[in-house]
Amino acid sequence: MSKKPEPISGFPEFLPAEQIAFNRVIDTIRRNYELTGAVPIETPAVERTSTLLAKGGNEKEIYGLRRLNADDSEAKDLALHFDLTVPLARYVAQHQGKLIFPFRRYQIQPVWRGERAQSGRYRQFYQCDIDVIGENELSLLNDAEMPYVIYQIFRELNIGKFLIRINNRKVLKGFLASFGLDEKIIKRAIHIIDSIEKVDEKKTKEDLIGLGVSAIQSNELLDFFTMTGSTDEILSFLNKKPINETYQEGVQELKQVVDAIRNLGIPDEYFTVDLKIARGLDYYTGTVYETKLINHPEIGSICSGGRYDELTGLFTEKKYPGVGISIGLTRLLPLLLDAGVIPVPPPTVAPVLVTVLQPEHINKYLNIAATLRASGINTEIFLENKKLNAQMKYANKKGFKLVIVAGDDEFNRSIVMVKNMQTGEQLEVVESDINIYIKDILNAIKC
Amino acid sequence: MSKKPEPISGFPEFLPAEQIAFNRVIDTIRRNYELTGAVPIETPAVERTSTLLAKGGNEKEIYGLRRLNADDSEAKDLALHFDLTVPLARYVAQHQGKLIFPFRRYQIQPVWRGERAQSGRYRQFYQCDIDVIGENELSLLNDAEMPYVIYQIFRELNIGKFLIRINNRKVLKGFLASFGLDEKIIKRAIHIIDSIEKVDEKKTKEDLIGLGVSAIQSNELLDFFTMTGSTDEILSFLNKKPINETYQEGVQELKQVVDAIRNLGIPDEYFTVDLKIARGLDYYTGTVYETKLINHPEIGSICSGGRYDELTGLFTEKKYPGVGISIGLTRLLPLLLDAGVIPVPPPTVAPVLVTVLQPEHINKYLNIAATLRASGINTEIFLENKKLNAQMKYANKKGFKLVIVAGDDEFNRSIVMVKNMQTGEQLEVVESDINIYIKDILNAIKC
DSSP, rough: OOOOOOOOOTOOOOOOOHHHHHHHHHHHHHHHHHHHEEEEOOSSSEEEEEHHHHHTTOOGGGGEEEETTSSSSTTTTEEOOOSSSSHHHHHHHHHHSSSSSSSSEEEEEEEEEOGGGGGGOOEEEEEEEEEOOOSSSOOOOHHHHHHHHHHHHHTTTTOOEEEEEEEEEHHHHHHHHHHOOOOOOHHHHHHHTTTTTSSHHHHHHHHTTTTOOOOOOHHHHHHTOOOOSSSHHHHHHHHHHHHHHHHHHHHHHHHHHHHHHHTTTTOOGGGGEEOOOSOTTTTSSSEEEEEEEOOOOGGSSSEEEESSSSSSSTSSSSSOOOOEEEHHHHHHHHHHHHHHOOOOOOSSSSSSEEOOOSGHHHHHHHHHHHHHHHTTEEEEOSSSSSOOHHHHHHHHHHTOSSSEOOHHHHHHEEEEEEEEEOOOOOOEEEGGGHHHHHHHHHHHHHH | OOOOOOTTTOOOOOOHHHHHHHHHHHHHHHHHHHTTTTEEEOSSSSHHHHHHTTTTOOOOOOOOEEEHHHHTTTTTTTOOOSSHHHHHHHHHHHHHGSOOSSSEEEEEEEEEEOOGGGTTOOOOEEEEEEEESSSSOOOOTHHHHHHHHHHHHHHHTTTEEEEEEEEEHHHHHHHTTTOOOHHHHHHHHHHHHHTTTTTTTHHHHHHTTTTOOOOHHHHHHHHHHTSSHHHHHHHHHTTOOOOOOOHHHHHHHHHHHHHHHTTTTGGGGEEETTTTOOSSTTTSSSSEEEEEETTTGGOOOOOEEEEESSSSSTTTSSSEHHHEEEEOOOHHHHHHHTTTTSHHHHHHHHEEEEEOOGGHHHHHHHHHHHHHHHHOOOOEEESSSSHHHHHHHHHHHOOOOOEOOOOHHHHTEEEEEEEEEEOOOOEEEGGGGGGHHHHEEEEEEEO
16 A cells, blocks of 8 residues: 545644644743633543533534444543533532632643534634633632733734624623513524624514514614724713613623723723624623634634633532633634734744755764754754755755855864855854854844 | 542543643753754644554554444544554655655654553553654664754753663664574564563573574573673674674664764763663664663653654655654653652742732732733732632642732832742832842742
């Protein structure tokens, strides 16, 4: 057999350049999650099937395990997790006595979904989650930490203007209840509101009327949920309507979260109260978030999440409320790269290549590389027996910033040549100070 | 249902402190892999079953996928990878036209093995692999880069004295062939040599005699493979015996690799030529490595690998020789933590906690935290409504280095109190310069 392997639909993998971009984004997310004190955890890819189904996971979307050609009994109750929330709930319930609450954790791992291949969906993709879990209760102020990390991450990623859209499910529910809708209908209404941006106004109104409200009421609802204005204008408008207790609680929560967001230093232009942000999941009970790129609305929400009353209901009797967000990076990164929002980096993590002009000086070349590496400069050595021409071609293809070339002439003068691959400029550098020079040149290029 | 979830045997997970330690080791490995210019890749957890079995994977050890309660046809040829070498071979064969050779790549991912639970083995564990793959050929000098990264990683991890043991399969094979052993017997002999340290001398001799050599020859073999001495003594001894071509090729390779290792700056005390290092896998064809901790031989090899002639034989007709090493971190880290070789860190990634003494000043506390974070200092805020006493208890439990406390008294004087949790010392710090002060204090603590 020597058939060229084919990709498996739904299981993406990157070439090195894209992988480098991916890892840099992961690093940025991780650093900013840790900036707020969140600790990392990682759960096994595998959970008990019963655990995954406990919270109503969709059986069809779950990949179970089986052992090839062996006794299956130990694998038959095992399956791959389809998100990081169910594993978090299981982790908290299992280790509750050993965790310190409030438990701020982040978790960056792939998840698996048994989607049909033809739907074009990913069957393995990364989720980057951060959540704060309280024991019995959790201060509302934590709801302001989530927009804070979103702001930090996407500012640092330099992806242009974005808007964190914040709402509170209590406002939604309270407002809908004031129309005489019961809980079941409210759930359906929330799904309609969640789709306002995806369908036209006429369809939304029809859907709302389908819930049993009048045409006038459907207009009123639509006006409310699509309200625009500054954050303070919207909050002050909401505050004037003493609709019911749930609604007022939601408005007060929104106000407090907005205050705290401002005190955490997020400029007003980066967030807004948006009453049509509903989030599909029934799971959320208070604050909800979505984030959009102003110049790339086609990408959809780049980060979303919210507050929930009960994380672990099915695994323990204790109450663990929480708030969190998730970034679906496997889906997001190719969109950002394709849109040019994030540039594709060159396929090297090393800025410097040491070439081997005369193999008899290999000890010199190895020494130079070791010296640079000892100064923390990622340095590759071209070790293959090729002409300098081929080595320079390699350097160009991989995108090294600096290439070091030296032979008898240079070594006799105790120097090496450093070629700046962007400008073509060649510099003579004293061999013994090479690490200092190269550091300076790299710093200058960066600026 | 509210039954406390039980761990699944063979699928380990860490509490936050251990996870922090784990991630730090991963970061160190990654940084040092990148120091040599290796690029990251990541392959999906899932490969085609036919791919995994192509190189003779053990069917019983492979976890296949199945879809719960759904049409299984799309999942039935899919399985979880059991190592990172087969996926690398498939990746290189699949993307060969798009990769730049020599292809230096590293890959840090979990792998899965369908081991019986009772054997106490891990069924999911991390492998941290680095390999350099050539197109048709690959310079022997790459074989020196592997001890270089091993040295850098374990030095930086500060795990005490270790020894990188280097051998060459050609020396082994050539020497064994000179006893008239054929290829099949040589394979068996290599497994015996690989076990020299695990069984007693008598057993080794018996095993060797079982191959068809005389008692005198078995002594001769054992003397050879257990030879001790300085690297140069052993090399010079080997060099004097012109046994056969394979043997001499191996000796020359060993010498070249040792020269290059020295030129890369690895002190002689950290590596040795050890003729009994054989590595079980038939896969290896030249240089082989194992690494042991001098003070913890019970931990076994902490890092091993070697040179292979053909990576992708089953997926493409082109020849891709390579050299690489692997660190099995899931197994290794708990051993290092248990042995006290790596200390268990406190369960926080933030050195600073901002307490909330008077909730009415919440805007101040949030400001302070935001200022510290803007200076890159990981900072947690205690947002729950608890007495200062409870907040200090939390700070102690999590192991923050510095805790910031301030109320009316302090704010009126434009200062905050900073408590050093290690010394108990309390310092008054000017509020507006807090980031500068805290940075200085943290730097001082580190030194």
